[in-house]
């Protein structure tokens with residue numbers, strides 16, 4: 001774990017407290033009833049919105065209600081169901097392979113362990129962290145493109161590699177805040193600190209931000 005100073009941790013806490021005030025309640029928008037469904041939905045959320053995924057998952061999980069069912073599904077049938085989420089051929093391959101791994105390795109039961117989750121095909125640390133935190137309540141920081149950008153601009157990391165960023169954030173925040181950090185950084189990155197043209201004018205973190213290309217006065 002990287003070492004941090006008291007001042008760095010204090011700054012990190014101020015940032016999170018402001019974001020908690022702005023986003024008091026926050027959780028994944030992906031709909032699911034069982035951990036394996038969240039795992040599949042998270043894989044499907046690549047390159048699309050959670051709302052788009054939610055439109056197809058009820059049909060997907062009604063037709064193939066268990067990992068065993070999905071592992072044995074005809075890919076063309078799955079493609080038809082998830083077509084509207086984009087990259088449907090690749091996503092179909094991914095979720096069928098994932099379901100097959102889940103059955104082969106873990107008897108269809110999602111392991112509540114990051115090192116085990118990332119052994120499943122198509123599951124990286126980000127997806128594994130989302131599932132751990134959301135479905136099992138286990139502290140984890142999911143580093144997606146928004147977390148990466150926001151953490152970097154706020155000077156909470158000097159790294160660009162997601163795993164290193166995850167460890168930098170772990171070192172700055174207590175475990176109880178890990179999920180809160182990633183969920184709020186994601187929301188803040190989506191609605192304010194955009195990749196292009198961030199809304200710096202009225203930004204609540206402007207005084208904490210080291211990004212040199214701020215917009216607005």
Ligand code: SF4
Pocket residue numbers: 153154192193194198199200201203204205206209210211214215
């Ligand atoms: S000031 Fe701009 S770049 Fe910095 S955190 Fe706010 S929106 Fe992002």
